[in-house]
Structure formats: structure tokens, C-alpha cells
Amino acid sequence: MHFTEPVYRNPYWPTWPLIQITQGCTHNRCKFCTMYKDVPFRMQPIDWLEQDLKELRAAAPHAKTIQLLSANPLAPTYDRLMPRLELIREYLPELEHMYCATRVSDLKNKTVEQLRRLKEVGVDEISLGVESGDDWTLQRINKGYTAQDILEQCHKLEEAGIRYWMTFLNGVAGREHSHEHAVNSALIFNQCKPMLVGTGGLTLFPGTPLLEEARRGEFTPLTERELMLELKDFLEALTCDCELNTHHTSSMNLSGPFLARKQQILEDLQYGLDHFDMDELTNVRQNKQTL
Numbered sequence: 001m002h003f004t005e006p007v008y009r010n011p012y013w014p015t016w017p018l019i020q021i022t023q024g025c026t027h028n029r030c031k032f033c034t035m036y037k038d039v040p041f042r043m044q045p046i047d048w049l050e051q052d053l054k055e056l057r058a059a060a061p062h063a064k065t066i067q068l069l070s071a072n073p074l075a076p077t078y079d080r081l082m083p084r085l086e087l088i089r090e091y092l093p094e095l096e097h098m099y100c101a102t103r104v105s106d107l108k109n110k111t112v113e114q115l116r117r118l119k120e121v122g123v124d125e126i127s128l129g130v131e132s133g134d135d136w137t138l139q140r141i142n143k144g145y146t147a148q149d150i151l152e153q154c155h156k157l158e159e160a161g162i163r164y165w166m167t168f169l170n171g172v173a174g175r176e177h178s179h180e181h182a183v184n185s186a187l188i189f190n191q192c193k194p195m196l197v198g199t200g201g202l203t204l205f206p207g208t209p210l211l212e213e214a215r216r217g218e219f220t221p222l223t224e225r226e227l228m229l230e231l232k233d234f235l236e237a238l239t240c241d242c243e244l245n246t247h248h249t250s251s252m253n254l255s256g257p258f259l260a261r262k263q264q265i266l267e268d269l270q271y272g273l274d275h276f277d278m279d280e281l282t283n284v285r286q287n288k289q290t291l
């Protein structure tokens with residue numbers, strides 16, 4: 001199999017089989033991310049794709065699911081993408097679901113009709129690393145799209161019948177803009193219909209522009225307590241009828257059907273704020289090596 005490091009697979013979907021159809025990230029400029037900084041974006045060479053598919057056909061001829069890699073495999077235009085997806089179906093005819101992460105902006109070059117056809121070949125659930133719905137924050141972290149873009153592209157997915165996840169990156173606006181990031185993100189998410197909202201706390205990894213800014217005093221990271229308060233602000237304002245998935249440094253389990261558990265989730269967060277050892281949580285975050 002031909003994989004270009006780093007290989008990130010979403011652990012909440014079946015993690016095998018996988019197939020890389022693009023390499024790197026078209027954007028590569030988010031200030032908190034270095035994941036693909038040494039990997040220029042390109043389409044996976046077609047002969048590599050065919051060789052990999054032959055291997056997969058031998059190893060998993062009845063595969064029902066597959067994850068498409070890498071950072072944003074839906075970035076290419078429909079005309080470049082579709083033949084590759086059809087090739088995958090040719091080799092694995094029993095596939096029912098093709099899962100992938102992608103950027104909000106990757107959907108701009110596709111019509112609703114084209115998205116519908118992507119769904120027909122199996123792309124029926126995608127994860128969008130939205131991070132924020134607040135324009136100040138999106139610009140500050142160099143995300144490369146606006147809140148209006150999020151609304152427009154998510155509504156296209158809804159029309160096409162493709163389920164999607166939205167992520168909220170807790171802490172990415174820093175201390176100065178934390179409340180606006182939380183509340184304005186919820187306002188935008190509330191106008192969409194994600195099947196799942198995922199949240200993770202910002203960790204400043206070596207090599208990221210945001211860490212450099214923090215060292216120069218231009219960005220003030222949130223403490224663990226402030227991260228929890230911001231998450232609480234976000235969840236209080238969130239009204240999406242979705243699943244919730246949180247990756248927190250504590251063992252708090254906030255995941256599950258969101259609206260049905262909202263009150264309990266907010267109470268659990270308050271319990272954490274009142275009782276958790278924040279120094280211990282800081283240590284856990286400082287020892288994190290990857291997202």
C-alpha cells in the first residue's frame with residue numbers, strides 16, 4: 001500500500017481498509033497545525049491507486065466501508081475525483097460507505113448535483129474540521145474561509161443528503177476572544193444540521209505559528225479551567241440535534257446524544273470546574289504529541 005506519512009485515520013470510523021487518494025493538504029496554513037507541512041498536496045498517482053486497490057481486493061474483497069485519505073481528499077474537482085471513486089467501486093463492489101475528512105472550502109467547487117453523485121458512489125458521511133464559526137477567529141487562525149462559507153457549504157451537503165460532522169476547536173481564539181469564539185460558533189452550528197459535533201482542546205504543538213505567537217506574547221492560550229469554561233459557553237448556546245463527541249484531557253464523558261443529555265453534560269462540566277485538579281490536566285496536555 002502507498003501511504004505518505006503522516007497517516008491520520010478517524011478512529012470513530014472503521015480504521016481499515018484505508019486508501020489514500022490525495023497526499024498532504026491543499027491549504028497547509030492553519031496556524032495550529034503542522035501535520036502536513038512537509039507534504040505538498042498532490043493527487044495520488046493513478047498507478048499507485050490501482051496497485052493498492054488490487055491489494056485491497058485480495059485482502060478485503062467484501063469490504064463494506066473504506067476511509068479515504070489524506071487531509072482533504074474531496075479538494076479536487078468533481079471531474080478529477082469521480083473517476084478515482086468509481087475505480088474504488090470497481091475493485092470493491094460491495095462498498096456501502098466511503099468516509100473522509102475534508103475542508104469546508106473543498107465543497108465550493110462542486111454543485112449540489114455533483115455532491116449527490118458523490119453520495120451515490122458511497123461518499124455519504126464526511127467530517128469537516130470547521131474549528132470555529134466566528135469570523136474574527138477564522139481569520140486569526142488562517143482557516144481560509146468565513147462563517148458564511150460554512151453555512152453555504154453545509155446547506156449544500158444537506159441538500160445532497162450527505163451526513164457531516166462539524167468540529168469546534170476549544171481554545172483556538174485565545175483568551176481575548178474566547179467568549180465570542182464560543183457563542184458565535186454555536187450560532188453558526190445551530191443553523192446547520194450536523195449528525196455529530198466534535199470538540200477538542202487546543203494543544204500548541206512545536207513548529208506551529210500559534211506557539212511562536214504565544215512565545216512572543218501575541219497569543220494567550222487558555223488554561224485548562226478557561227478551556228472548560230469556553231466549552232461550557234459553547235455547549236450552553238448549542239441547540240443542534242446531534243451526537244456530541246468530546247476529547248478532553250480529563251476522563252469526563254460528555255459524549256452521546258446532545259440535546260437529550262445537554263443538562264447533564266453542563267452539570268458534568270460544572271462538576272469538573274469545581275473539583276478537577278487543573279495542574280494534572282495541564283500536565284496531560286503538555287505531554288500530548290499529536291492531535
Ligand code: SF4
Binds near residue numbers: 036071
Ligand atoms: S488543520 Fe486541516 S486544513 Fe488546516 S492545515 Fe491542518 S490539515 Fe490542512
